[in-house]
Amino acid sequence: MPYKWTTPPNAAQQQLRLWPHQSLSARGFSGFILATFLMILIPTLAVLGTALLWGLLPFVLMAVAGIYFALQSNHKSRQIEELLTLDPETARLVHTTPKGEVKEWHCNRYWARVTKYESDGPVPHYVTLRGDGREVEIGTFLSEEERIALFNDLERTLHR
Numbered sequence: 001m002p003y004k005w006t007t008p009p010n011a012a013q014q015q016l017r018l019w020p021h022q023s024l025s026a027r028g029f030s031g032f033i034l035a036t037f038l039m040i041l042i043p044t045l046a047v048l049g050t051a052l053l054w055g056l057l058p059f060v061l062m063a064v065a066g067i068y069f070a071l072q073s074n075h076k077s078r079q080i081e082e083l084l085t086l087d088p089e090t091a092r093l094v095h096t097t098p099k100g101e102v103k104e105w106h107c108n109r110y111w112a113r114v115t116k117y118e119s120d121g122p123v124p125h126y127v128t129l130r131g132d133g134r135e136v137e138i139g140t141f142l143s144e145e146e147r148i149a150l151f152n153d154l155e156r157t158l159h160r
Contacts, residue, residue, distance in 0.1 A: 002142060003150060014157065018082040018150075020141040029071060037064045080141055086157065093129060093136060107131030114154040127151045
């Protein structure tokens with residue numbers, strides 16, 4: 001599950017780290033690009049040694065480059081991290097965007113409320129934290145089942 005409590009449940013200060021699912025490792029990325037290149041080259045074997053090969057080769061390279069840059073863009077957009085820190089007095093959420101921007105929210109833990117919108121949010125089972133006059137989303141990048149589990153964990157832990 002792409003979220004983890006990094007401190008014991010009985011500790012005075014608890015931290016919850018959330019991140020998007022990373023399904024393609026660096027080695028898998030390299031293997032996929034190589035396999036794609038080789039699979040695209042198979043049909044060009046028929047024109048090997050002819051002038052037509054030189055006409056097709058730029059398009060083959062453009063296709064591989066397109067896949068490469070699309071996967072790189074997807075990887076960069078998944079560089080999100082959220083860190084929720086709960087201590088006896090406050091609740092604090094730090095959200096780091098893919099561009100490296102840091103957004104922070106904090107409030108008194110007593111007034112913090114976790115809310116789940118079944119279908120009213122941008123995603124099903126949209127989870128938010130409310131307090132200090134603001135409502136912030138948490139774990140939007142998680143799957144539906146993970147957001148439901150996150151909501152239950154937060155509801156159980158926040159007002160312990």
